[in-house]
Amino acid sequence: MWHADTGTAEPVSYRIMDDETIVPLVLAKDQSVHVVFRKDATLQAMKVPARSFETIKQLDGAWTVSFPPERGAPSSAIMQQLQPLNESADSGIKHFSGIATYTKGFTPPRRCRKGQPLWLDLGDVRELADVSVNGQTAGSAWHAPFRVDVGPYLRKGRNVLSIKVANLWVNRLIGDAQPGTKKITFTSMPTYRADAKLLPSGLIGPVKLQTETQTLRK
Numbered sequence: 696m697w698h699a700d701t702g703t704a705e706p707v708s709y710r711i712m713d714d715e716t717i718v719p720l721v722l723a724k725d726q727s728v729h730v731v732f733r734k735d736a737t738l739q740a741m742k743v744p745a746r747s748f749e750t751i752k753q754l755d756g757a758w759t760v761s762f763p764p765e766r767g768a769p770s771s772a773i774m775q776q777l778q779p780l781n782e783s784a785d786s787g788i789k790h791f792s793g794i795a796t797y798t799k800g801f802t803p804p805r806r807c808r809k810g811q812p813l814w815l816d817l818g819d820v821r822e823l824a825d826v827s828v829n830g831q832t833a834g835s836a837w838h839a840p841f842r843v844d845v846g847p848y849l850r851k852g853r854n855v856l857s858i859k860v861a862n863l864w865v866n867r868l869i870g871d872a873q874p875g876t877k878k879i880t881f882t883s884m885p886t887y888r889a890d891a892k893l894l895p896s897g898l899i900g901p902v903k904l905q906t907e908t909q910t911l912r913k
Contacts, residue, residue, distance in 0.1 A: 696720075697729040700838070704731070710740035721745070723839040748814060748842075748905040751804050754856070755901070759798045766793045767870065767879045779821070780897035781866055789893070790870025792880075797858040797898050803849050804904070812907055813846035817858070819899035825859040842905075862896040869893060 696707040707730065709718045718730055757775050762768035768787040777797075783789045803813065815833070817824055820841045826833045828848035836843055845856075864880060865887065871878040872889040 697731050699729060706741075706743045708741060708743045708745075709736070711736065725838055726840070747908050748816065749908060750816070750903045750905050751806065752801075752904040753901055754799060754801055754903065757799075758898075760788075760897075761796045761798070762788070762791060763793055765879070766791060767867070767877075768795075777898060777900040777902070779895045779899050780862070781893040781895060786870065786873075790866045790873075791896070792862055792864035792867035794859050794861045795897055797860065799856050800853055801856060802853055806906075811846050812844050813849065814905040814907060815843050815845045815856075816903045816905050817841035817843075817898065818901045818903070819895070820860060821862055821895050821897060821899065823861045824898065827857040827859075829855055830857075845904075858898055858902075860898045863894060865891075866893050866896055 697704045707718055709716055757773055759771060760774055761771040768791040780788050780791055815826060823837045824841060825835045826843045828845045831848045833845045833848050834843040867880050869887045869891045870876060871880050872887055
């Protein structure tokens with residue numbers, strides 16, 4: 696099974712019945728993979744341990760969210776808990792389009808060992824995320840499952856997590872259609888009306904730290 700987005704490959708379970716090769720797959724929403732037949736099989740069936748993820752810590756509580764200038768939103772805001780940007784009481788945040796940066800400090804659980812994979816599961820993201828830990832880029836995620844390995848970048852004690860999230864510009868276009876609003880965007884033709892429905896936007900979460908295990912499916 697080959698993942699075009701990362702360039703990585705992994706063996707996959709299969710069984711051959713009546714001259715057909717059956718490959719069971721478990722895919723996340725909107726996920727896709729390439730099933731590659733590289734050479735003839737020497738066995739009628741093979742089971743490969745399946746990857747599973749165990750949550751060891753959920754990053755609850757407040758996040759600092761910063762916004763670029765001249766996009767209608769304040770320079771920064773404190774979110775007591777993650778929620779879609781479009782549900783904010785602040786009109787500038789509610790209609791924000793661009794790249795919002797979410798920052799939070801955290802301490803990894805003691806069971807985490809340096810060098811071992813430790814996955815950051817971002818939950819729901821609309822639409823793209825770029826993850827940094829202690830100023831080092833850990834990776835990007837643009838489809839479910841929104842998951843990045845942050846293990847190599849962790850240190851003992853307090854760590855700083857930064858997640859840049861880019862969304863669509865639909866909400867800003869709707870914001871610009873509100874009566875008396877100073878427009879941020881420009882389009883050559885009319886787009887969304889003021890009463891159009893806003894789209895879910897930003898880092899929605901929940902954000903979790905996860906370890907990986909492998910088990911054989913029955």
